[in-house]
Amino acid sequence: MANLTPRQTEILQFIEQRLRQEGYPPSQRDIAEHFGFAQNAARDHLQALARKGEIEISPNDARGIRLLREQTPPGLPLLGRIAAGAPVTAPSNAEHWLEIDPGLFQPRADFLHRVDGDSMIDAGILPGDLVGIHAQSGAENGQIIAACLYEPRGGFERITLKRYRRKGSVVTLHAENPRYEPIVIDLSQPAEDQEAAPFRIAGIMGGLLRTGAPR
Amino acid sequence: MANLTPRQTEILQFIEQRLRQEGYPPSQRDIAEHFGFAQNAARDHLQALARKGEIEISPNDARGIRLLREQTPPGLPLLGRIAAGAPVTAPSNAEHWLEIDPGLFQPRADFLHRVDGDSMIDAGILPGDLVGIHAQSGAENGQIIAACLYEPRGGFERITLKRYRRKGSVVTLHAENPRYEPIVIDLSQPAEDQEAAPFRIAGIMGGLLRTGAPR
DNA sequence: AGGACTACTGTTCGTTTGAACAGTACTTGT
């Protein structure tokens, strides 16, 4: 589908450029004149682009070119529970889709996670906050990670924020609240539960969005 | 400039709608057909809109309508220090302009403020956080406000976050950190400093953006 | 070796479209 020839890509980019610059698409003769060929060559290219699903042509309409494959407005999915084994970033899990620039977070966020407890309150992370998570499978000591913990009853995974620390083969997941006990996992001893790993790293925290004032 | 008649507004909105729906502007006859009048009426309206600076017409081009007054990509100014007396939302004060949907915050944010101390740490607001502020001159008890405090040396105003409480004519601005003393202002006694009010409310907090993980 | 696809030229045809000219009725500002 997305197998455009170099020439077709040029023509598509020209259409996009004219749309940005002028606010309306070029006519077939505009395209022909710009590239220095005849009108019918432009028409052929447009029909090829339409065949490949890049554009749509309204018959008999002057400049009747509509871009499909629109530039997706930059946004992030808000993920809740995650089906076990499913890739974290699968948008099918998304509760909502928020229009935020992923690049606002550092490192750049791949999805958002809604905090639902007060376990990270001493790190300034309150219940209800949306945390921007950069999806990656490893982490460095001291980083706050989105840990995927398997829920034996239910068959889904649950994302929890924890501060990550590893010493040798022992990983400790700390809460930032003295009322919560850290979770200790010894990687050298295989989990008693062989169906799923006891935890995995979904990503690291890249920032936070609070959509309202705290009470 | 922006004095459009109801009819002209209708026509402008129709053009915007068609641009979104079809990807290209309507022809004069499209407009005429939609509103049920002759092509020349459409032309008159377009020329009126062009005269008022709403659109630009490319002569002899089919559908040669370009929208000026583009939909501003939704974003928020990041305000630092504010010149005394200047309206808070004056974008000239903006350090940066971040592309965030103001509606993500509740109430909707008008600008962002970068927190530069740990005075609100117990409310989950850390130094470096960007707080979304809804500009308004009043506040209710218990709300977190962006207070504009006049700096005698320097001649500028400084925005500080405080929790607002008022009892009769006495306003107390609390920090959310026991190491900071609350600021008490008695509104019944005029300020010794007659040049500027000792404080004013720039707005109330509508949310928070943290562009990075806490250390 | 042949079919499909790309990348064009050249010409003709008919519709779409913007432009221009002339005119009407109503409202608003000075």
Add this chain to the structure above:
DNA sequence: ACAAGTACTGTTCAAACGAACAGTAGTCCT
């Protein structure tokens, strides 16, 4: 009272434009 602007109708015209038909040369696949 008059000019300017709004909100239209109606007609004509030429340029802009998409569509169709016919044809060429090259590449790529099987």
